Amino acid sequence: MMNPLSSSAGITAKLYEVNWLLVALVVLVGLVGVLMIFAATDGVWSSGAQQHLIRLIVASGLMLGVAMTDVKVWYALAYPAYFGALVLLIAVDVMGVSVNGSQRWLDLQVMRIQPSEVMKLAIVLAMARYYHDLPNWRVSRLSGLLGAAILILLPMALVLRQPDLGTTLLLAATGVGIIFLAGVNWRVIGGAALAGAIALPLFFRFGLKEYQRSRILTFLDPSRDPTGASYHITQSKIALGSGGFSGKGFMNGTQRQLAYVPENRTDFIFTVIGEEFGLLGSLLTIGLYILVISLCVWLSMQCKHVFSRLLVLGLTTTFTLYIFINLGMVMGLAPVVGVPLPLISYGGTVVLTVMTGFGLILSAHLHRQNELPRSQF
Amino acid sequence: MSEHDQGPDEGVITRRTLMLGAGGAGIFGVLASRLYYLQVVKAEDYRVLSDDNRFNFKISLPSRGRIMDRFGENLAVNKQDYRVVMIPEQVKDVEATLKRISNIVPLNTKMLDRIRKDIRDHARFVPILIDDHLDWKTFSALNFNIPDLPGVIPQVGEGRFYPNKGLFAHTLGYVGRANPKDVEKDNDPMLRQPTFRIGKTGVEAAADKTLRGSAGKLKVEVNALGRIVREWPDPNDAAIKGKDVWLTLDAELQRYGAELFEEDSGGLAVIDVMTGELRTLLSMPTFDANLFVSGLTQADMNRLNNDEKRPQYNKVLSGGYPPASTFKMTVMLAALESGLIDPKKKVFCTQKLRLGNRIFHCWKRGGHGAMDMRDGLKNSCDIYFYETAQIIGMEKIAEMGRKLGFGTAYDIGISGVKPGIMPDPAWKQARLGNGWRMGDTLNASIGQGFVLATPLQLAVMAGRIANGQKALVPNLLVGQDLPELADLDIDPEHIAFVQDAMWSVCEEPGGTAYRANGLGIKGLDMAGKTGTGQVRGISTSERQSRLRKHEELPWKLRDHSIFVGYAPYNAPRFAVGCVVEHGGSGSKRAASIVRAVLGRALERDGLGPETELKTNGATL
Numbered sequence: 001m002m003n004p005l006s007s008s009a010g011i012t013a014k015l016y017e018v019n020w021l022l023v024a025l026v027v028l029v030g031l032v033g034v035l036m037i038f039a040a041t042d043g044v045w046s047s048g049a050q051q052h053l054i055r056l057i058v059a060s061g062l063m064l065g066v067a068m069t070d071v072k073v074w075y076a077l078a079y080p081a082y083f084g085a086l087v088l089l090i091a092v093d094v095m096g097v098s099v100n101g102s103q104r105w106l107d108l109q110v111m112r113i114q115p116s117e118v119m120k121l122a123i124v125l126a127m128a129r130y131y132h133d134l135p136n137w138r139v140s141r142l143s144g145l146l147g148a149a150i151l152i153l154l155p156m157a158l159v160l161r162q163p164d165l166g167t168t169l170l171l172a173a174t175g176v177g178i179i180f181l182a183g184v185n186w187r188v189i190g191g192a193a194l195a196g197a198i199a200l201p202l203f204f205r206f207g208l209k210e211y212q213r214s215r216i217l218t219f220l221d222p223s224r225d226p227t228g229a230s231y232h233i234t235q236s237k238i239a240l241g242s243g244g245f246s247g248k249g250f251m252n253g254t255q256r257q258l259a260y261v262p263e264n265r266t267d268f269i270f271t272v273i274g275e276e277f278g279l280l281g282s283l284l285t286i287g288l289y290i291l292v293i294s295l296c297v298w299l300s301m302q303c304k305h306v307f308s309r310l311l312v313l314g315l316t317t318t319f320t321l322y323i324f325i326n327l328g329m330v331m332g333l334a335p336v337v338g339v340p341l342p343l344i345s346y347g348g349t350v351v352l353t354v355m356t357g358f359g360l361i362l363s364a365h366l367h368r369q370n371e372l373p374r375s376q377f
Numbered sequence: 378m379s380e381h382d383q384g385p386d387e388g389v390i391t392r393r394t395l396m397l398g399a400g401g402a403g404i405f406g407v408l409a410s411r412l413y414y415l416q417v418v419k420a421e422d423y424r425v426l427s428d429d430n431r432f433n434f435k436i437s438l439p440s441r442g443r444i445m446d447r448f449g450e451n452l453a454v455n456k457q458d459y460r461v462v463m464i465p466e467q468v469k470d471v472e473a474t475l476k477r478i479s480n481i482v483p484l485n486t487k488m489l490d491r492i493r494k495d496i497r498d499h500a501r502f503v504p505i506l507i508d509d510h511l512d513w514k515t516f517s518a519l520n521f522n523i524p525d526l527p528g529v530i531p532q533v534g535e536g537r538f539y540p541n542k543g544l545f546a547h548t549l550g551y552v553g554r555a556n557p558k559d560v561e562k563d564n565d566p567m568l569r570q571p572t573f574r575i576g577k578t579g580v581e582a583a584a585d586k587t588l589r590g591s592a593g594k595l596k597v598e599v600n601a602l603g604r605i606v607r608e609w610p611d612p613n614d615a616a617i618k619g620k621d622v623w624l625t626l627d628a629e630l631q632r633y634g635a636e637l638f639e640e641d642s643g644g645l646a647v648i649d650v651m652t653g654e655l656r657t658l659l660s661m662p663t664f665d666a667n668l669f670v671s672g673l674t675q676a677d678m679n680r681l682n683n684d685e686k687r688p689q690y691n692k693v694l695s696g697g698y699p700p701a702s703t704f705k706m707t708v709m710l711a712a713l714e715s716g717l718i719d720p721k722k723k724v725f726c727t728q729k730l731r732l733g734n735r736i737f738h739c740w741k742r743g744g745h746g747a748m749d750m751r752d753g754l755k756n757s758c759d760i761y762f763y764e765t766a767q768i769i770g771m772e773k774i775a776e777m778g779r780k781l782g783f784g785t786a787y788d789i790g791i792s793g794v795k796p797g798i799m800p801d802p803a804w805k806q807a808r809l810g811n812g813w814r815m816g817d818t819l820n821a822s823i824g825q826g827f828v829l830a831t832p833l834q835l836a837v838m839a840g841r842i843a844n845g846q847k848a849l850v851p852n853l854l855v856g857q858d859l860p861e862l863a864d865l866d867i868d869p870e871h872i873a874f875v876q877d878a879m880w881s882v883c884e885e886p887g888g889t890a891y892r893a894n895g896l897g898i899k900g901l902d903m904a905g906k907t908g909t910g911q912v913r914g915i916s917t918s919e920r921q922s923r924l925r926k927h928e929e930l931p932w933k934l935r936d937h938s939i940f941v942g943y944a945p946y947n948a949p950r951f952a953v954g955c956v957v958e959h960g961g962s963g964s965k966r967a968a969s970i971v972r973a974v975l976g977r978a979l980e981r982d983g984l985g986p987e988t989e990l991k992t993n994g995a996t997l
Contacts (some may be wrong), residue, residue, distance in 0.1 A: 177397065183389035241415045241423025254427060279416040290405060297398055301391060309390050317397070321402060323405050331411045 004370070011068070018067055019299060026063070026343065026358050028352070030056040033269070033344035034286060040265045040272045040346075041253050048346045050267050055348050059355035062102075068361025071367040074360060075129055076309050082117075082126035082151070083161065088115030090156040091114055116167045118352040119155045121360070123171055124178065124314035126151055131182040132307035133375050139186040148179050165212045166337035170321055171186045177317040178310055216335045233332045238262075240274035240282070247278030267347045269337055270330045285344075291322050299365040305372045308364035315357040397748060432609075435597050436566060438573055440535055441592030442619030444549055444580055444630040447654075447855065453581065457518040458536030460509030462572060466501035467528030473958050474509075480961030481518050482508050495571055497895050498557075501689065506571040507788075509669040510536065537581075537670045537882075541628065543663025544635055547691040548626070548853070552580020552668040558842055567592045574670070580622060583791040584854065590619035603781035621950060623855035625654035633977050634659045637970045642686035644693030644832030644938075644956040646851075647978055650843040650949045653791065653850045653862070656978060658833070660696075664688040685933070686958070695795045697829035698956050702757045703941045704778070705822030706842060706875050708766055708924065709750060711777035713871040715769045720874065726760035732778070732817075737763055737819050740909070755879040755888045757907060760825050766822030771813060775801035780848070780867065781828055782837040789853040797834055800827035825911060835954025839905070839941040841865055843949035845872040879904035883972075890940070890968040903975055904949075905942025909966045911954070912937060935959035940967035944975040951978045 152175035328334030415929030517937030607977035753761030784799030802813035820826025
């Protein structure tokens with residue numbers, strides 16, 4: 001086993017210890033994104049691909065910076081980051097910029113940020129720290145559960161107000177995933193499943209906006225509205241299906257060229273992969289993702305303390321959920337909820353947050369042997 | 378640290394991680410099999426759907442055939458027409474889109490209602506006409522804004538155009554959109570295209586199938602907004618242009634006739650006495666048929682409907698007028714054929730004839746004195762014909778009237794041809810339920826009373842007399858299959874007698890239509906007959922004091938001015954029937970028009986090449 005790395009260890013030695021395989025895989029996925037955005041924009045370098053590449057380079061720097069920072073720092077910042085993200089979410093509600101009818105952006109003059117993206121990281125940090133600090137016997141107790149529930153529900157409620165159903169579900173699933181990983185006992189899991197079964201219809205009726213309800217209903221019955229909400233799904237399936245086994249060839253997708261699939265630079269970018277590279281290309285892309293995820297899980301198991309483990313696993317869960325929801329949506333298995341395909345879809349904040357997330361994973365792994373004292377509750 | 382103080386132990390986290398990992402692997406499995414299903418199992422179906430998306434068949438409309446006169450002058454052509462259509466299925470919000478269009482192309486409520494109705498009545502993929510006949514400025518403004526208006530498509534199409542405006546409006550008719558009834562009768566898919574036009578009236582309607590052509594289809598590649606990004610034309614699928622239709626008319630002669638009418642209303646027909654081809658078929662005043670193509674405004678409609686000269690009424694084919702004295706040839710021929718009348722025998726005209734307690738008048742104050750048959754016609758003496766008609770009776774007159782073409786609606790290929798009325802006792806019994814009286818015969822003998830004829834019938838009557846052997850039948854469409862002309866079945870000597878009498882009307886001093894210089898063409902004489910159609914009863918008091926002069930009467934009460942004639946007298950070529958509504962005495966307005974038209978017709982005769990050469994044997 002390696003020696004613990006102190007924060008004073010030589011930069012070069014420390015850089016050497018970074019898991020470069022993960023870095024390489026992440027950058028590779030990002031480059032797939034550059035290529036596909038290039039195709040989706042009819043080969044116009046400047047209408048997406050170029051920005052994506054630049055963001056990738058900038059975010060890679062950020063990722064390494066985060067990785068090199070001692071995980072103690074992230075542990076210490078976990079709660080402040082969470083409360084900061086909460087404040088940003090409230091700010092967005094009060095003075096946010098509206099894009100396409102959803103208020104998700106905060107204009108900071110210099111840059112526009114999407115607090116819900118920040119929250120995706122913050123919630124994992126906060127919950128990892130929460131369970132790191134929580135005595136084992138309280139994990140399944142009401143007091144322990146209540147703390148975790150508050151951590152999850154506050155940001156959920158704020159994000160749902162924006163309205164952003166995709167992110168809300170993502171936060172919920174990530175939070176529940178971490179609770180599950182933390183070892184909550186099966187009786188609680190059973191009870192929660194029952195409560196969820198009762199709450200879901202109520203949430204559907206009262207918690208959702210009209211268009212969100214309609215998207216879900218359309219998903220359940222696509223013939224409801226062939227040119228409206230289900231148009232996305234239908235055209236997306238046509239694009240994938242017509243790609244066949246080996247695809248129509250790079251830059252040859254007709255569905256794409258003729259703009260049948262909307263948003264194909266962002267949320268529906270997988271249709272471009274499916275149409276132009278067929279099943280082969282689709283499975284290769286998914287395979288790449290599986291490699292990234294598996295590697296992260298493998299890295300988590302080498303971490304000594306709970307915070308690092310849950311941090312890595314929580315972030316990996318978020319990343320995986322992104323992929324599941326996006327691919328499910330594109331293939332017509334899930335409703336259209338505006339979740340991007342991480343690292344491949346065009347979109348600045350997502351690249352930044354996902355890469356920062358990988359930075360945290362790398363940091364947790366890099367400092368896996370370090371002592372991390374627990375705060376008293 | 379006690380066991381209780383510890384956080385979740387690593388073993389639990391590892392176990393749970395593996396559980397989640399297994400779940401995740403399962404979901405990836407589902408996604409992969411879904412991909413396999415979409416991209417391998419169903420690949421073919423989706424490939425077809427993708428091509429369906431991509432390719433569309435657009436119905437391509439043919440150019441409508443032209444309509445031309447006998448010399449090839451264009452009477453109806455196609456002109457470039459800028460218009461805008463909308464494909465509802467490609468429009469997200471129809472109302473919002475219409476509102477945005479109306480910022481560029483003004484749309485009134487009537488048009489909006491029509492557009493909304495069209496959208497309801499058609500499948501969502503059928504292009505709906507928003508507006509046509511746009512000017513270039515509007516059209517380019519529209520094209521400029523088109524990226525913001527998905528589903529709205531500016532088109533350059535063809536619109537019908539009548540270069541002579543109204544001159545041939547009654548004969549040509551006009552085109553318009555197919556209404557639901559047309560669509561029901563005819564399942565040609567072109568009719569369902571909102572931009573397609575079919576013939577509504579006249580030749581446009583009668584020869585519609587010939588003019589229409591047949592639809593083609595055009596394979597087009599469209600993007601998600603329905604915008605055509607590429608066309609894949611296949612020559613085999615091209616639309617077939619409509620065939621041109623040739624008319625027997627002489628546009629120049631018709632134009633001349635219209636000029637002669639000036640502001641007056643009425644009808645004029647010029648017929649070839651050998652073939653029955655109509656050289657002129659004019660109804661005055663005219664209306665601009667182009668207005669009907671572009672959509673008549675309410676103001677235009679009101680103006681047309683409120684005009685007392687009824688521009689839309691096809692007077693030459695549909696207008697029934699008392700033939701007045703032009704009917705006297707019929708009585709003459711009936712008398713000669715009956716053998717009951719000696720044409721040399723004289724009748725003494727004192728302007729009055731008593732029948733029971735009624736007195737019938739001759740038009741000439743003081744009477745004509747002694748008149749034989751020839752003089753009776755030359756001077757148009759009513760008393761002579763009263764006496765003659767009393768002897769031979771109405772049946773014989775009606776029989777001769779029918780031989781000369783009265784009471785018949787000719788099939789000249791277009792609708793609107795009316796039969797007029799050739800009354801006889803049986804007709805009156807059937808129609809009015811009471812018996813024929815001698816007074817009816819006397820009225821009929823001078824072409825008044827129940828007798829009604831159209832200007833076309835007057836021309837045919839004159840043409841049959843001029844021809845003398847065949848019962849001439851008018852025709853309008855070149856290439857139409859014409860039946861063999863029937864024999865006229867009148868003694869040629871009797872015909873010659875009447876022809877001579879008609880010559881005397883025009884060419885002998887004292888004739889009611891005599892002019893010293895005749896037709897104005899040396900060596901060519903004209904034969905004819907005047908008629909003054911009464912439209913009012915003349916009271917006894919008025920007759921006793923003084924007949925009001927033409928100019929003193931309101932327009933509506935003035936006499937119709939009527940003339941029939943043919944020329945040249947020796948070798949007849951053309952016959953003319955002319956009615957000038959409320960134009961006064963037949964010897965003035967109508968006679969001068971006919972004289973001029975006949976002169977021009979003879980001048981133009983043979984100027985153009987043979988009709989057969991021009992049409993290349995095209996048939997209808």
